[in-house]
Amino acid sequence: MDVAIVGIGIHPFGRTAGLSGLQQGAYAARLALKDAGVEWKDMQFGFGGSASAGSADALVNELGLTGLPFINVANGCATGGSALISAFNAIKSGEYDIGMVTGFDKHERGAFNADPKQMGIGEWYGEVGLMMTTQFFAMKIQRYMDAYGISSNTLAKVAQKAFSNGAKNPNAWRREEIPLDVISDSPMISHPLTKFMFCAPGEGGVALILCRADIARRYTDKPIYLKSAAVRSRRYGSFEVFAPSQALKQVDGPTVDASRAAFEAAGVGPQDIDVLQLQDTESGAEVMHMAENGFCEHGEQEALIQAGETGIEGKLPTNTDGGCLANGEPIGATGLRQVYETCVQLRGEAGERQVPNTPKVGYTHVYGAPGISAVTILQR
Amino acid sequence: MKPSSMPMTVRFITREAVMYKNTPIAEGLFTWPSKEPALLGSRCQQCNIAEFPQKPSCPACGSMDVQVEELPRRGTLWTWTIQGFMPKKPYLSDETPETFTPYGVGYIELPGAVCVESRLLENSPEKLKIGMEMELVVETFRHDESGNPVMSFAFKAVE
Numbered sequence: 397m398d399v400a401i402v403g404i405g406i407h408p409f410g411r412t413a414g415l416s417g418l419q420q421g422a423y424a425a426r427l428a429l430k431d432a433g434v435e436w437k438d439m440q441f442g443f444g445g446s447a448s449a450g451s452a453d454a455l456v457n458e459l460g461l462t463g464l465p466f467i468n469v470a471n472g473c474a475t476g477g478s479a480l481i482s483a484f485n486a487i488k489s490g491e492y493d494i495g496m497v498t499g500f501d502k503h504e505r506g507a508f509n510a511d512p513k514q515m516g517i518g519e520w521y522g523e524v525g526l527m528m529t530t531q532f533f534a535m536k537i538q539r540y541m542d543a544y545g546i547s548s549n550t551l552a553k554v555a556q557k558a559f560s561n562g563a564k565n566p567n568a569w570r571r572e573e574i575p576l577d578v579i580s581d582s583p584m585i586s587h588p589l590t591k592f593m594f595c596a597p598g599e600g601g602v603a604l605i606l607c608r609a610d611i612a613r614r615y616t617d618k619p620i621y622l623k624s625a626a627v628r629s630r631r632y633g634s635f636e637v638f639a640p641s642q643a644l645k646q647v648d649g650p651t652v653d654a655s656r657a658a659f660e661a662a663g664v665g666p667q668d669i670d671v672l673q674l675q676d677t678e679s680g681a682e683v684m685h686m687a688e689n690g691f692c693e694h695g696e697q698e699a700l701i702q703a704g705e706t707g708i709e710g711k712l713p714t715n716t717d718g719g720c721l722a723n724g725e726p727i728g729a730t731g732l733r734q735v736y737e738t739c740v741q742l743r744g745e746a747g748e749r750q751v752p753n754t755p756k757v758g759y760t761h762v763y764g765a766p767g768i769s770a771v772t773i774l775q776r
Numbered sequence: 777m778k779p780s781s782m783p784m785t786v787r788f789i790t791r792e793a794v795m796y797k798n799t800p801i802a803e804g805l806f807t808w809p810s811k812e813p814a815l816l817g818s819r820c821q822q823c824n825i826a827e828f829p830q831k832p833s834c835p836a837c838g839s840m841d842v843q844v845e846e847l848p849r850r851g852t853l854w855t856w857t858i859q860g861f862m863p864k865k866p867y868l869s870d871e872t873p874e875t876f877t878p879y880g881v882g883y884i885e886l887p888g889a890v891c892v893e894s895r896l897l898e899n900s901p902e903k904l905k906i907g908m909e910m911e912l913v914v915e916t917f918r919h920d921e922s923g924n925p926v927m928s929f930a931f932k933a934v935e
């Protein structure tokens with residue numbers, strides 16, 4: 397049984413005073429229902445997640461107590477992707493015809509402060525100042541730049557492109573272009589990454605209605621088919637966040653594993669992808685994830701990004717909605733935002749930021765602590 | 777009371793007499809007390825993988841047949857960054873936002889053992905280069921409520 401996405405809804409990302417994360421999730425859910433022309437009582441299941449905004453299943457209090465099975469998903473930055481995969485499998489199994497996936501969040505300002513104990517690490521690790529995701533991302537790109545000749549200017553260009561795309565996205569948090577030198581000269585957070593090269597914790601909500609592919613046209617004349625969805629966790633030897641030590645011999649990370657599995661299941665390759673959303677927690681992540689997801693060889697990013705190939709008009713249109721850099725990162729919602737944007741692009745409804753030549757196949761990728769990745773491949 | 781009449785000397789001597797106790801930030805992280813401290817890791821007796829800090833099981837194969845060993849005190853810098861702002865809790869140092877100084881962070885490849893994450897004594901990009909030789913130091917990181925030094929580890933460039 398194939399699976400289609402027939403309804404999509406989003407609450408604008410950023411900061412919305414006066415609306416809880418849950419209410420932003422409910423807002424997105426109502427839009428998704430309306431988009432598919434269905435009602436909440438038609439939903440046979442729900443999968444959803446939020447890291448800081450309460451239980452996703454509390455949504456039933458907002459949308460109506462219909463008795464449906466609603467399952468909370470908690471998987472860090474891959475929460476949305478994991479919820480989507482759960483729904484994908486629920487429909488593929490033949491058990492359900494139609495249901496909802498949702499993710500929303502509302503985080504405090506400033507960097508996430510993680511608790512070492514929750515990760516099974518001694519408290520000393522946080523006390524001496526090593527419990528920082530920002531350090532991990534900086535150290536990963538530092539070594540990558542050294543190995544593959546990626547320049548600081550290229551890191552700044554990734555952020556510049558994100559804000560440029562965000563400026564064309566009415567649902568983005570950062571909707572103003574930022575000049576390259578302002579990005580490069582902003583305060584150094586964790587060398588080589590400056591303030592404007594990092595995304596910030598934020599708020600937002602996304603909901604999707606999924607159904608059996610054979611009934612998709614009852615709900616929409618533009619169904620988007622979910623060709624594959626894969627989640628992988630780290631293997632021993634991959635360089636991951638919150639690791640007091642790591643292996644001498646490195647292996648591929650969960651992104652590479654999830655990407656390969658998703659391509660194989662969908663029966664397509666990187667060359668078939670017309671629009672892609674890659675985890676860009678910071679500029680360096682987007683650079684490395686281009687190669688880890690198979691869209692180029694290690695080191696080729698320098699020339700590709702300098703030539704503007706990751707822009708909307710380029711060969712590899714990446715993070716067309718502004719990505720995490722322009723949208724911020726509400727953990728529960730971030731992966732589903734990528735899927736929402738891909739649906740908008742494949743439907744040809746992205747307006748000013750529409751990728752030209754009617755894209756047919758899209759790709760989404762999230763990566764998060766402590767070493768998990770989720771990939772989906774979508775097709776019109 | 778005039779400053780000159782304060783029993784400074786007496787107080788100083790008293791404090792010395794109390795004897796401050798240098799306590800490690802966590803038990804089992806490094807050999808302490810020791811003239812030449814070393815980090816303590818565990819090594820799997822099944823697959824020979826080493827891990828820091830020591831754990832009761834192997835991260836690669838799950839075996840519980842592990843033995844604690846002292847890790848090499850010298851290694852090479854695998855990657856690095858500089859923490860530019862004072863972290864929020866659980867960060868716990870003697871610093872205030874006013875006195876905070878950026879600190880280096882890196883992974884040091886300890887030959888034949890494991891790559892260990894650590895604070896670095898160097899904190900400017902000019903002084904750090906991937907592949908450079910580094911050595912372990914154990915020094916005072918902060919003071920506890922009673923004024924006792926709390927010891928932690930760091931790596932510094934080999935001169």
Ligand SMILES: [Zn+2]
Nearest residue numbers: 820823834837
């Ligand atoms: Zn083992």
